[in-house]
Structures are given as structure tokens and as C-alpha cells.
Amino acid sequence: MSVVKVPQLAWYEPSELELSFPEAWQVETYNYQGYNAPELTPEEIKAAVNKPIGTPQLREMAKGREQVAILFDDQTRVTRAAKIVPHVLAELKAGGISDKNIRFICGLGLHGAAWRQFFVKKLGEDIVSKYAVYNHYPFDLCTYCGTTATFKTRVYANMEYMKCDLKIAIGSVPPHPSAGFGGGGKMILPGVTSFETIDWNHRMGRIAGQQSPTPIHGMGLHDNNLLRRDIDEVADLVGIDFLVNALVNSWGESSAIYAGEMHQVHAAAVEHAKKHYLTPRVKDKDIVIANTYAKVNEATIGLSIAFKTVSEKGGDVVLIMNCPEGMVTHYLGGPFGKTTWARQHFGSSLPGNVNHLIVYNEYPNPGASWIEEDERVINVTKWDEVLALLNQYHGSGAKVAVYPNAEIQYSV
Numbered sequence: 001m002s003v004v005k006v007p008q009l010a011w012y013e014p015s016e017l018e019l020s021f022p023e024a025w026q027v028e029t030y031n032y033q034g035y036n037a038p039e040l041t042p043e044e045i046k047a048a049v050n051k052p053i054g055t056p057q058l059r060e061m062a063k064g065r066e067q068v069a070i071l072f073d074d075q076t077r078v079t080r081a082a083k084i085v086p087h088v089l090a091e092l093k094a095g096g097i098s099d100k101n102i103r104f105i106c107g108l109g110l111h112g113a114a115w116r117q118f119f120v121k122k123l124g125e126d127i128v129s130k131y132a133v134y135n136h137y138p139f140d141l142c143t144y145c146g147t148t149a150t151f152k153t154r155v156y157a158n159m160e161y162m163k164c165d166l167k168i169a170i171g172s173v174p175p176h177p178s179a180g181f182g183g184g185g186k187m188i189l190p191g192v193t194s195f196e197t198i199d200w201n202h203r204m205g206r207i208a209g210q211q212s213p214t215p216i217h218g219m220g221l222h223d224n225n226l227l228r229r230d231i232d233e234v235a236d237l238v239g240i241d242f243l244v245n246a247l248v249n250s251w252g253e254s255s256a257i258y259a260g261e262m263h264q265v266h267a268a269a270v271e272h273a274k275k276h277y278l279t280p281r282v283k284d285k286d287i288v289i290a291n292t293y294a295k296v297n298e299a300t301i302g303l304s305i306a307f308k309t310v311s312e313k314g315g316d317v318v319l320i321m322n323c324p325e326g327m328v329t330h331y332l333g334g335p336f337g338k339t340t341w342a343r344q345h346f347g348s349s350l351p352g353n354v355n356h357l358i359v360y361n362e363y364p365n366p367g368a369s370w371i372e373e374d375e376r377v378i379n380v381t382k383w384d385e386v387l388a389l390l391n392q393y394h395g396s397g398a399k400v401a402v403y404p405n406a407e408i409q410y411s412v
Contacts, residue, residue: 004029006291006404008322010078010252011121017322019289019383024396032409034247034276037255042083045257049087049244052260053268058088058242062095062166067103069164071187071240072171074108075118076328078252078294079172082124084244088168097166104133105161107169107191110198112329134160138331142194148233150226151204156194157238167239169262172246172254173269174294174408175277177301178205180222183245184266185235193234198332201230202344219304219410220277222270235262245269247276250405252294279409284311286398287390290406291320297328300348300370302406307351309401316356316393318386319406323361327368334370347372356393360386 002023005016021027040048050057062068070088072081092102104123106114113135119128127133142156161167169191173183190198205227209217216224243262246254247269256272258265290306292299299321306317321327327334333346341347349372350357359371359379371377380386390398403409 002027004402006320006402007251007293009324010293010296011075011118012324014251017291017320019402020387021400022391022396025398025400027400027402029402029404030280030282030409031250031404032277032279034255035250035405037247037249037276039249039253039255040257045084045254046087048257049084049091049259052242053258054261054264055242058091058168059094061242062092062097065095065097065166067101067164068092068097068166068168069161070102070104071107071161071167071169071191072104072122073187073191074106074111074114075122075325076111076295076298077172077174077182078248079170079246080252080254081122081170082127083254084170084246084257085123085127088170088244099130102131103160103164104131105158105192106133106135107171107187108136109190109193110138110195110331112331136192138193138195138198142197146237148230148237150230150233151201151208153197153201153204153230153234155189155234155237156197157188158192161192162238166241168242168244169240170244172248173266173273174248175219175273175410177219177304178202178217179228179231180218180220180225181270181273183269184243184262185228185232187240187243188235188238189231193238195331197234199344201227201234202332205230206344220274220412222274232263247273248294248408250293277408277410279305279403279411281411282309282401284399285309285401286311286315286394287318287400288315289318289320289400289402291402291404292407293405295407296321296323297325299323299327299407302403303348305403305406305409305411307354308411310351310353312353314353314355316358316390317354318358318360318390320360322363324363326363326365327370335368346370350374350376356389358386358389
């Protein structure tokens with residue numbers, strides 16, 4: 001047997017999952033370009049925060065300010081905020097900001113609320129014990145900030161965030177299935193905007209995509225992305241005074257950080273991300289293994305690159321989604337019953353050339369599945385079961401592609 005190792009359990013004890021394959025199979029692993037980029041040292045993170053793009057140092061911006069909000073992304077992003085936050089706080093202290101005037105807000109958009117255990121994983125025990133950390137509440141307590149030009153989106157944002165006169169956001173810039181890349185203005189929309197604002201933006205974005213003669217939305221599609229343009233307009237209305245955006249390696253470690261003025265930071269991060277997450281275009285495989293790690297609680301995103309790789313003559317996909325907390329609750333498009341979905345149904349359906357979708361999950365939770373009911377979908381809890389099914393379908397000589405980080409990999 002040949003063995004391929006892939007990363008698992010990003011928010012627990014990250015480890016390698018060993019996947020065994022018959023020696024007779026042609027197994028190829030396809031990583032993204034920056035998968036093995038080294039993790040930044042604390043000194044390198046400090047340098048990135050203290051030498052911002054397009055703004056004075058954060059300590060200078062903090063002088064004379066009274067209330068500070070630090071916005072951070074939720075459990076669907078692997079951003080290691082705990083290693084960034086201390087350097088941000090040091091700058092605020094140098095600028096004369098008292099700890100009692102700093103609060104953290106989890107920019108969860110329309111995802112389910114986080115809890116103390118997650119806040120500790122994301123920010124560290126010291127931060128959660130010392131500072132107030134809040135969930136965003138998208139169904140109320142949002143204040144009107146204006147209307148965008150692109151989609152005429154009426155913008156309502158988190159009231160607590162808007163009360164602060166120094167707004168900081170910390171997140172990452174992975175490929176995104178509708179906005180092209182995350183980070184930047186997405187920290188605001190969907191991060192801390194209302195249900196109505198998010199719903200309208202996503203709805204209009206879908207319509208714009210359907211009306212465009214060429215694809216404008218999708219993984220890595222950024223430059224002519226109308227959804228992204230509207231998001232950035234929303235962020236301008238709401239405000240980010242100082243943005244920190246990270247790129248990550250295959251283990252979710254920060255391998256690059258950009259900090260400073262929102263538009264300049266995000267533009268620089270996206271130009272880097274276009275190469276960093278780029279994956280070779282692969283076709284005509286009998287079997288595709290799509291492992292998810294950085295966004296495992298939105299695992300179906302990994303099907304995007306997997307489906308493109310399956311042979312037009314037919315083949316199978318294995319989606320690995322080992323996630324102890326299960327798929328994230330999504331109030332805009334997720335499932336809330338056997339045939340009941342939120343208003344913008346996000347369920348994934350299978351293309352005709354996919355003979356089987358084998359979902360490998362050691363923590364099964366059928367009620368949280370984002371995959372449409374289909375007799376071709378098979379749920380298993382052990383790799384031996386996966387291998388037995390694949391042997392049954394393919395025998396010897398199968399051509400196999402393995403994507404270790406499928407949900408943050410994209411190809412052109």
C-alpha cells in the first residue's frame with residue numbers, strides 16, 4: 001500500500017491523517033503553491049503590524065481615541081488570531097489606550113454564535129479572561145450606515161462596533177466561492193452587518209453572476225467581481241481603520257501578514273494570494289480525494305476543485321470532512337430540516353459525471369449536511385470503508401488525485 005498524509009483537526013490537536021491506497025493505483029498529490037511556506041516568527045508578525053501600508057503606526061492612530069473594537073473572524077476561518085493580537089494590543093497600549101476601553105467582536109455574519117471554548121481557541125485564554133469578547137447579533141442591534149452604489153445595498157452594521165472610534169479587523173485571505181478571496185471588506189460584510197444587508201448583497205450578487213456573459217464570481221475570481229465591489233463599498237460606509245490580513249500554509253499557520261489601510265492591504269494580500277493558493281489544473285481522474293482542514297466546517301467548498309478534476313467519462317469523489325463541532329450553522333443558506341433550508345439555499349448537488357460522492361466523516365451529523373439528498377452520496381466513518389468502496393468501483397489501475405487543502409485551493 002502507498003500512503004498519503006493530509007492535515008486534520010485544525011482547532012483541536014492538528015495532526016496528520018494517513019490515507020492508504022493500493023500500490024497499483026496511480027496516486028498524485030496536488031498542493032497549492034504556498035502550502036509549505038514557513039510560519040512567521042513572532043518578530044516577523046510584530047514587524048508586519050508595526051510597519052503598516054498606507055497608515056501611520058497603530059500607536060499613532062490610537063492617540064486621542066477613546067473606544068476600540070477589534071473584529072476577528074469566526075470558526076470557519078483558520079486565522080491564528082492569538083498570535084497576532086498581542087502585537088496589536090502592544091501598539092494600542094503604546095498609544096495610550098486603556099484595556100477597559102478595548103472589546104473584541106466575533107464577525108460571524110450569519111453563522112451560528114461562537115462560545116467561550118472557541119474564543120479561547122481563536123484568541124487565547126489570556127485574552128478571553130481579560131477582555132470583553134462578544135458575538136455579532138445580525139438579527140437586531142444594527143444601525144444604518146448608508147447605501148451602496150453597486151447593488152443599492154442598505155447597510156446596517158453592529159451597533160457596538162459603530163460606537164467605537166478606532167476600528168481594527170484581523171482576518172485572513174483564502175479563496176472564496178463567491179467573493180473571489182476572503183479578507184478585506186468581508187470582515188464587515190458579512191462579518192458585522194445585519195441579516196437584511198447580507199441577504200440583499202448575496203441575492204443581488206447571484207443575479208449579477210447569472211446575467212454576466214462571463215464568470216465574475218467564484219474561487220479566485222476577484223478583479224471583476226461585482227459582489228466583492230459591493231462588499232468593499234459596505235466596508236467603506238462602516239469603516240475599518242486598521243486591517244490585518246494573513247495568508248496561511250497547509251497547517252493554517254500565518255506565512256504572510258499585511259497590515260494598514262483596508263484597500264491597500266487587501267489589494268496586496270490578494271495579489272499574493274492569487275499565486276499562493278493557486279493549484280495545478282488537473283483533469284481526467286478516476287478518483288479525487290478532497291481533504292478539508294482550514295474551513296472544514298464549510299467542507300463542501302472543497303467540492304469545487306474536486307468536481308473539475310473528475311473524468312468526463314465518470315469517476316468518484318471522496319470528501320474528507322472530519323470536524324468534531326460539525327458543519328457551521330448558516331442562517332442564510334443552511335439546512336434547518338429534512339426538506340427545509342434557509343432562504344438562500346446553499347446545498348451542493350452532484351454533476352452527472354460524478355458516479356459517487358463518498359463523504360468520510362469520523363464525526364457524522366446528518367442533520368447538518370450541506371449536500372443535497374442523492375442516492376450517489378455515501379456516508380462512511382472509517383478510511384477502510386472508503387477504500388473498500390473504491391476498490392469495488394475501480395479495481396486496479398485507478399488514476400487518483402489528492403487535494404490536501406481542497407477548500408482553500410483553486411485552479412484556473
